Amino acid sequence: MSLQLSQITHHFGSTEAVDCVSLDVKSGEQVALIGPSGCGKTTLLRIMGTQLLPSTGDISLIGRTPTTLSAREIKQLRTRIAMIPQHLGLVSNISVLRNVLNGGLGKINLLQTARQIIHPTRQEITRVYELLKRTGISEKIYDRTDSLSGGQQQRVAVARALYQQPSILLADEPVSSIDPARARDTIQMLTQLSKEEGITLVVSLHNLELAREFFPRLVGLRYGSTAFDCSPEALSNDDCQALFKMDSQDLVQHD
Amino acid sequence: MTKLPSRPLIKGHGRKWIVLALLVLFFGCRYILGPMPPSPPSSEEGFWGAALNPTLTDQSQSLPEDAMPFAERILKEMATTLRYAFIAMSMAVPAGLLLGFLASSKWWPSMIGDVSAGNKAARYLLRPIQISVRLFTTLMRSIHELIWAILFLAALGHEPITACVALALPFAGTLAKVFSEIIDEQSVHARDHLITSGAGPLQAFLTSLIPQSFPDIATYTVYRFECALRSSAVLGFIGIETIGLSITRSFENHFYNELWTELYLLLAVILLVDALGAMLRKRLNRIPKRTAVPDLSRSTRENIKQLKRTAPRSVMARVLLWSSIVLVIVSWFPSMINVSTQPLVKASSSNTMQLSKSERLSHFLTKMTPAPVRESGAWNDTIPWANELWHENGKTAVINTIAMATAAIIISAFAAWLLLPWASRALASAKPLGLFGGSDNPLRNIIWQSVGLLTRFLFVISRAIPEYIYAYLLIGLLGVSAWPLVLALALHNFGILGRLWGEVIENQPAEAPRQLLRSGSGRLQCYFSSFVPASFNRFLMYLFYRWETCVREATVLGMLGFASLGLHIQLSRNFSRAYDEMLFYVLLGSAVIFIGDLISVYLRRGLAKA
Numbered sequence: 001m002s003l004q005l006s007q008i009t010h011h012f013g014s015t016e017a018v019d020c021v022s023l024d025v026k027s028g029e030q031v032a033l034i035g036p037s038g039c040g041k042t043t044l045l046r047i048m049g050t051q052l053l054p055s056t057g058d059i060s061l062i063g064r065t066p067t068t069l070s071a072r073e074i075k076q077l078r079t080r081i082a083m084i085p086q087h088l089g090l091v092s093n094i095s096v097l098r099n100v101l102n103g104g105l106g107k108i109n110l111l112q113t114a115r116q117i118i119h120p121t122r123q124e125i126t127r128v129y130e131l132l133k134r135t136g137i138s139e140k141i142y143d144r145t146d147s148l149s150g151g152q153q154q155r156v157a158v159a160r161a162l163y164q165q166p167s168i169l170l171a172d173e174p175v176s177s178i179d180p181a182r183a184r185d186t187i188q189m190l191t192q193l194s195k196e197e198g199i200t201l202v203v204s205l206h207n208l209e210l211a212r213e214f215f216p217r218l219v220g221l222r223y224g225s226t227a228f229d230c231s232p233e234a235l236s237n238d239d240c241q242a243l244f245k246m247d248s249q250d251l252v253q254h255d
Numbered sequence: 256m257t258k259l260p261s262r263p264l265i266k267g268h269g270r271k272w273i274v275l276a277l278l279v280l281f282f283g284c285r286y287i288l289g290p291m292p293p294s295p296p297s298s299e300e301g302f303w304g305a306a307l308n309p310t311l312t313d314q315s316q317s318l319p320e321d322a323m324p325f326a327e328r329i330l331k332e333m334a335t336t337l338r339y340a341f342i343a344m345s346m347a348v349p350a351g352l353l354l355g356f357l358a359s360s361k362w363w364p365s366m367i368g369d370v371s372a373g374n375k376a377a378r379y380l381l382r383p384i385q386i387s388v389r390l391f392t393t394l395m396r397s398i399h400e401l402i403w404a405i406l407f408l409a410a411l412g413h414e415p416i417t418a419c420v421a422l423a424l425p426f427a428g429t430l431a432k433v434f435s436e437i438i439d440e441q442s443v444h445a446r447d448h449l450i451t452s453g454a455g456p457l458q459a460f461l462t463s464l465i466p467q468s469f470p471d472i473a474t475y476t477v478y479r480f481e482c483a484l485r486s487s488a489v490l491g492f493i494g495i496e497t498i499g500l501s502i503t504r505s506f507e508n509h510f511y512n513e514l515w516t517e518l519y520l521l522l523a524v525i526l527l528v529d530a531l532g533a534m535l536r537k538r539l540n541r542i543p544k545r546t547a548v549p550d551l552s553r554s555t556r557e558n559i560k561q562l563k564r565t566a567p568r569s570v571m572a573r574v575l576l577w578s579s580i581v582l583v584i585v586s587w588f589p590s591m592i593n594v595s596t597q598p599l600v601k602a603s604s605s606n607t608m609q610l611s612k613s614e615r616l617s618h619f620l621t622k623m624t625p626a627p628v629r630e631s632g633a634w635n636d637t638i639p640w641a642n643e644l645w646h647e648n649g650k651t652a653v654i655n656t657i658a659m660a661t662a663a664i665i666i667s668a669f670a671a672w673l674l675l676p677w678a679s680r681a682l683a684s685a686k687p688l689g690l691f692g693g694s695d696n697p698l699r700n701i702i703w704q705s706v707g708l709l710t711r712f713l714f715v716i717s718r719a720i721p722e723y724i725y726a727y728l729l730i731g732l733l734g735v736s737a738w739p740l741v742l743a744l745a746l747h748n749f750g751i752l753g754r755l756w757g758e759v760i761e762n763q764p765a766e767a768p769r770q771l772l773r774s775g776s777g778r779l780q781c782y783f784s785s786f787v788p789a790s791f792n793r794f795l796m797y798l799f800y801r802w803e804t805c806v807r808e809a810t811v812l813g814m815l816g817f818a819s820l821g822l823h824i825q826l827s828r829n830f831s832r833a834y835d836e837m838l839f840y841v842l843l844g845s846a847v848i849f850i851g852d853l854i855s856v857y858l859r860r861g862l863a864k865a
Binding site for chain 1: 364367370374375444445447448449451452453454455457458459461462463466467469470542543544545548551555556558559562563566567
């Protein structure tokens with residue numbers, strides 16, 4: 001089992017962001033988290049990525065329990081979990097090469113980092129090149145990251161995640177800011193890579209259509225708790241509409 | 256993350272009151288500093304006329320045969336000015352980077368979400384280091400480079416390297432402060448992401464925040480080099496052989512044609528550095544795009560090679576970096592290119608008349624101990640001694656110094672405020688803010704363009720000349736009083752405020768002022784009722800920032816002869832060699848600057864929109 005959450009709760013102050021969620025994800029499985037904004041998707045992903053700790057409940061990531069780990073052990077666990085945040089977290093004014101190399105920092109020490117900044121080895125560069133080839137932007141390896149389009153920058157973030165050689169890949173709303181055609185490509189790429197490498201993939205998505213098309217397992221979230229957890233075939237229209245309905249009610253409430 | 260509540264802009268009446276308060280403050284300062292005396296007759300005879308008639312040959316008739324010709328001499332002095340600026344910066348930049356790094360907390364183990372990265376206990380160790388570094392850099396800054404130089408030259412002997420170290424000290428302090436501010440302003444998204452993928456906080460800092468802050472650090476360093484050049488020129492006034500030395504000699508001998516040549520030369524070099532800095536800033540802000548994609552049908556290794564070869568690079572930044580490295584090396588070791596210059600360190604002479612360095616230093620330290628303590632040996636005697644000095648001269652000197660700085664910054668603020676619309680690229684144009692401004696008339700285009708260019712050039716020129724040189728010349732022309740010094744400070748800061756405020760206006764969203772123009776208002780109406788209100792807070796922030804530097808400069812300008820801190824420093828050094836009294840005034844000055852710094856930081860923080 002790659003990811004095990006049982007009865008996880010997380011609250012910021014008095015707001016319950018995640019409320020009693022249980023979720024088991026097998027190694028190599030692909031899961032889409034669906035739900036309106038503010039339903040707790042990002043918080044859940046951040047818990048899976050060891051950035052937040054659950055307020056209550058048990059969590060196990062690749063057989064480790066983050067709440068009991070020392071700083072050093074957390075660091076080791078983190079190298080095996082790759083996250084693609086919504087803002088991508090790229091350094092804009094350095095080359096694509098260096099951004100991808102940054103994915104491997106957890107496995108090298110400070111001295112090696114200094115060496116890598118000054119002079120990356122040929123092996124390192126070749127590895128980055130091969131990864132960029134897989135994400136389709138190998139010709140950009142030496143370009144400055146902010147000269148790339150939004151979709152291309154996303155591919156840099158994917159390559160950086162793969163450079164980590166992770167067991168788990170988490171992506172937070174990877175298609176929220178790109179056009180529909182590119183969004184489809186990106187999701188296809190992520191699921192494909194996860195299949196080929198056997199990486200557990202958890203993606204949060206707004207777009208129900210894409211989730212249905214590419215993911216064998218869909219988890220619906222509303223108000224921080226699980227609304228459904230099933231395959232796309234088993235997902236009923238009522239379940240979907242419930243999620244959409246939440247959306248409009250939320251709007252009314254917030255306005 | 257909790258964000259501070261954003262502070263509202265100062266409202267209409269608040270702005271009026273502030274402007275009124277500044278005017279009242281100005282008249283208060285005018286009362287303290289006394290009226291401007293009538294200028295001494297005939298002192299400026301031929302001064303302005305010579306501006307149009309600079310010379311390249313010696314004006315003196317009584318030079319020895321083997322004296323170096325004028326043109327060669329001033330070029331050599333200009334080269335020395337550059338050389339000392341390079342040497343000072345080569346010490347100040349590494350020190351500033353190190354101290355700036357220590358003054359920042361962005362590389363510490365920290366909490367990302369709920370989970371800490373690295374050993375949290377380290378923070379308890381790092382916090383005291385950070386605080387002491389911040390205090391240390393503030394102390395370095397709060398003594399003016401000229402005063403550092405006077406102290407060092409008195410303590411260690413008259414050697415160029417001593418002057419360079421004196422220059423480097425406050426510069427390192429300022430660089431450290433600004434570098435740490437630049438680092439702290441960067442977005443931490445990338446750093447936090449790297450930490451959550453397993454990188455250590457220091458690793459993440461090196462690979463994200465350092466490259467992110469590089470463009471700002473580079474452009475600020477170039478600006479600081481320009482300042483070092485000005486300060487290096489001013490070192491001539493205390494006997495170091497830079498261009499300032501010739502300026503004093505020519506002025507004292509009324510060789511005004513020579514003087515103007517020297518001023519033009521200094522101006523040209525500083526404008527050149529200024530232009531280089533502007534070019535670099537522009538270049539670093541532009542994202543280099545790939546133009547050519549090579550043929551990628553070969554082996555991986557070959558493809559990578561080709562891509563690296565054709566990668567878009569900013570050539571200019573590289574050229575600038577390497578040429579400044581070469582120039583720094585040449586400045587330290589001019590013998591490498593077979594240029595004979597003054598040695599940085601004088602060989603210790605066997606002459607028994609001259610004191611050795613250690614003797615000099617111990618002599619200096621003895622003389623620096625307060626006189627009563629030297630006699631009685633009891634440190635308690637310091638207090639009545641200091642008390643007497645404070646009541647005798649100190650109090651008036653402090654008040655005068657602050658009044659000078661305040662009067663100066665208010666003059667420059669009003670001047671810059673009124674001239675700003677004519678300098679603005681957006682407003683001083685035939686098409687204000689890009690809007691159609693009436694039928695296309697080439698003459699109107701040219702007139703507006705030249706108005707903008709001339710006003711901007713006025714700003715550039717007035718900030719290019721150091722305050723000290725303005726003050727020196729104005730004292731000579733207008734006679735000894737506070738006002739030449741105030742005017743000197745005002746002139747220099749007028750140029751700086753013009754530039755800083757101009758940037759504020761240019762960064763302001765143009766929609767609101769554009770709407771005003773569309774509904775028929777004129778350029779000035781648009782400036783006063785849209786640009787000024789929206790930028791008022793930032794204007795005031797920069798005003799306080801410059802006020803703080805004005806206080807700093809005012810302490811040394813007094814050295815030219817007005818009853819302020821600088822004068823007493825100068826007097827106690829030159830006439831009585833009373834280093835103890837000199838130290839008292841130096842410390843008093845640094846205390847004033849220190850407090851001014853704190854007030855300015857407090858006011859600016861209040862004005863900053865969170």
